[in-house]
Amino acid sequence: MMKFFYSAIAFPILAVISCHKPPDQRQEVLALRQMGNLATTEYVVTKIVKASDDQTWYKLGDRKILISCQANIKAGVDLTKLAENDVVIEGKNITVYLPPPQMLSLSIPPEKIKVEYKEVSVLRDDFDNAERDALLTQAENQIRNSVKELGVMETTEKNTTLFVNNFLKKLGYESINISYGKRPEINIQHD
Template identity: 25%
Template sequence: MNNFINARFLKATPILIKGSLTIFIAVGTFSAWQTTRNLWRNFTGMFNYQVTSPTIKDPHILIQQIQGVSELTTTVFVMDAIAPISSQRKLGEWVIGETSLLYIARGEVKAGLDLSKITSEDVSINQDTITIELPAPEILDSKIDVTKSQVYDYDRGFLNLGPDNAPQLQSEAQKQTLNKIKQTACDENILEQANERAIVVISQLMETSGYKNVVVKTSSLETCP
């Protein structure tokens, strides 16, 4: 009897071992799958990051950054002008000779804001809203581009009796031409254009600093020279 039981047990032993092995493999496979899944979640989670908007908490730092830009040129006016100029040589009341010079000049006028004038009183911050009052726009620079300007004609008159003073005439012609170009730029509302473009530039600058709402106020225009 015992031999019969032992024989049946021995026959069942491979089945038990096979079933246990199958369960073990299943449990191991599930554990490995769970571990791999967790590792994959952790790995992919490394790339699911969020980028927060940069903010400047200290308004004094913000003001220093704005002032660091210093002069903000927002409008450039370029114009060609012709300046005729002359001088005479006299003997008493008699004109014995006249020199004329014709100068063609390329002038450039730059307008914008002097951001170094902004103070803490001009900037207010309320959570994600910033309000900035800009200084008045002004002419930042004006010059004659001598590389694109030239003396078109120089004439000392009959028998060259006119004074030989080309450098002085050219200098005076440049001065008069520059004044004319600056006045033309003013007549074309260069300061108003500079003001409008400054609002756009400063608004974009503040938006990149993390402020959702940007309010830019302008000052009254200065008298254009």
């Protein structure tokens, strides 16, 4: 009777354990997509722009302005673009092909804009808001164009690699390779 009792209890427990599937390794890694835009780098850049239109022959007097602004740049990786075939798992070895880093945002807070120098002759009009906005647009474009020179994308790659590497180590992977950009196509030639 006691054998039957143990068998009656052990059978359902074994059935539940055997039906429980281990989590799909690829889906655990693809959970990174839920992070969306992963910002791993933030730079604060100061830019100075100047304007002078004293070279115009028909206007009397000088008009000059020097504006400084501080911009916040955030860069990272859009993990929503991570596809299933971007993850290659071989036992405890994993290769992940992440989307290339990109600038996620560039903002110039109004409180960080300052007129450093202004000279307007008596016979000239002051700089209006449209002219100041044009100078700030020029500053923003120059900052966008200087992102590569500043090394923002290289820093973003390093920071993102560190983050994803730690994430994958916690999942139990021992050999981790992280690349950026599209997964290389594998050409198989048939003889």
